[in-house]
Amino acid sequence: MPRRQSRAQRLRTAARWPAGVALTAWRYLWRLTPVERWEWSGSLPQDGPPELPDGTEKADLQAADDGAGPLMHRLYRVRIRESSQSPEDIMRALSADLDCVAPSEFASFQKLEGDEDEMRVGDEYVVRMPGPWDGPVRVVHRTPTSFRLATLDGHLEAGQIEFRAANRDGSLEFTIESWARSGDRLSDLMYTHLRLSKEVQLHMWTSVLERVVDLARGRRHGPIAILTRRVDAEAAPDPDSPLSGPSDPRSRRRLEGLAKRELNFDPEGEHSREDGWHVDEVTRDLPGEPSGAPVEGGSWQTARRLMTDYQVADPDLVRATYRRDAPLTGRDMVLQIRFAGIARFHVGVRIGSDYDEVRTIDGRQVRVFGWDYGTLQGHFEAGRLHYEVWKWLDTGAVEFRLRAYSRMASSGPLLLRLGYRLLGRSRQLAFYRQAARRVAGLTVTQLELEREGGAPPGGSTNGTARAPEPIGQAQPST
Numbered sequence: 001m002p003r004r005q006s007r008a009q010r011l012r013t014a015a016r017w018p019a020g021v022a023l024t025a026w027r028y029l030w031r032l033t034p035v036e037r038w039e040w041s042g043s044l045p046q047d048g049p050p051e052l053p054d055g056t057e058k059a060d061l062q063a064a065d066d067g068a069g070p071l072m073h074r075l076y077r078v079r080i081r082e083s084s085q086s087p088e089d090i091m092r093a094l095s096a097d098l099d100c101v102a103p104s105e106f107a108s109f110q111k112l113e114g115d116e117d118e119m120r121v122g123d124e125y126v127v128r129m130p131g132p133w134d135g136p137v138r139v140v141h142r143t144p145t146s147f148r149l150a151t152l153d154g155h156l157e158a159g160q161i162e163f164r165a166a167n168r169d170g171s172l173e174f175t176i177e178s179w180a181r182s183g184d185r186l187s188d189l190m191y192t193h194l195r196l197s198k199e200v201q202l203h204m205w206t207s208v209l210e211r212v213v214d215l216a217r218g219r220r221h222g223p224i225a226i227l228t229r230r231v232d233a234e235a236a237p238d239p240d241s242p243l244s245g246p247s248d249p250r251s252r253r254r255l256e257g258l259a260k261r262e263l264n265f266d267p268e269g270e271h272s273r274e275d276g277w278h279v280d281e282v283t284r285d286l287p288g289e290p291s292g293a294p295v296e297g298g299s300w301q302t303a304r305r306l307m308t309d310y311q312v313a314d315p316d317l318v319r320a321t322y323r324r325d326a327p328l329t330g331r332d333m334v335l336q337i338r339f340a341g342i343a344r345f346h347v348g349v350r351i352g353s354d355y356d357e358v359r360t361i362d363g364r365q366v367r368v369f370g371w372d373y374g375t376l377q378g379h380f381e382a383g384r385l386h387y388e389v390w391k392w393l394d395t396g397a398v399e400f401r402l403r404a405y406s407r408m409a410s411s412g413p414l415l416l417r418l419g420y421r422l423l424g425r426s427r428q429l430a431f432y433r434q435a436a437r438r439v440a441g442l443t444v445t446q447l448e449l450e451r452e453g454g455a456p457p458g459g460s461t462n463g464t465a466r467a468p469e470p471i472g473q474a475q476p477s478t
Helices: 007-015 017-029 087-096 185-193 196-215 249-260 299-308 414-451
Strands: 035-041 068-081 108-113 124-128 135-143 146-151 157-168 171-182 224-231 278-286 318-323 332-339 343-361 364-375 381-392 398-408
Touching (some): 035 196, 035 414, 068 185, 068 196, 087 157, 087 171, 087 196, 135 157, 249 332, 249 343, 299 414, 381 414
Parallel strands (some): 035 224
Antiparallel strands (some): 068 171, 146 157, 278 398, 318 332, 343 364, 364 381
């Protein structure tokens, strides 16, 4: 079979593009399908693509190492109830005609090499999209319930993508998992910085999952889940590196420079509203546990791990660089704060303490793990923020709590302080609420994935979490 389509075939495909792009944009704006989107900070090697099977034809392959920008480890998942189809039925139908689930007004999966009605290792396809953005791929792995594709030269991305189906908890679960970087610097600009390709990609794969639900002759159960583990291009590729987060020379110098800085406020002073401070507290319920001590691998421990790995902040907004080998208490962190997706500010904070204790409140005992950080000189904000996870030992209820006192710094870059005065308070409160929602959402997602025997994209968080120590008969505090 010829590797390329005829000119007439390509023209027929392209003829749908103008109307297709308009229709796709309209559907994207008015999409009613609920979607759950979460992004973690990832690390290598756990978020790298799987090894290619022995004997894989590697000619023309565009591996993740050949790409540009951050590595994105993504998982798109839908659950389907009341389906009359088995996982094998679904994958058999897809392997016979991958285009049957394509959003045809915008993209088309077309076979270039291999038998028309069967999928085998070595077969090649192309995803036709508007403009010169064809996506050639090759089948590198195939089972009755899954297949995996690798990108070829000229694809917008560099890496691999896998489609699989399974029965789980009375539902049919369909998953698309990918490990890829942008194919070149222009693609990285469109995806990572302008975010145009990111939203197009999200719409495309969400549309595919909606069509899989129709193919399965069932109904969607719950929202479509989209989980991403991002490994920044400047992040240390060595999993044993002492640095977490961006580790380029400039980030290292910024982190080293924090050692000479002091807090930009008096930690022993009064921090009440009457003294001009903002005082905030946000509480969010997490999945409960049986009463008693925290359950191994349960909600409390999962939230603790997320907090210790500094996964509380959306990496699109805040990213942290710190030494993993430094004790939590006294650890310096450089926070890269992003504004409007373009501007980036770097500020320093220092962790004051971490604690794991049993407190007695109104006659009830609660297990509390938490840590706090204070702002350093040069920060446009002054104050301290606490992240905590509570478990009430009598009922098993688990909560995430955020407490903070803050105000505009009295020194530091004038432009940043003026920006904080104009916009900072509203964005600060939005960040607090988002952090609470994020910890709750990630905790639920992590527990579901571990229960199902799958890892979050990447297996766990970045490996820096410390397991909670049994505290025995700790002295209660109030």
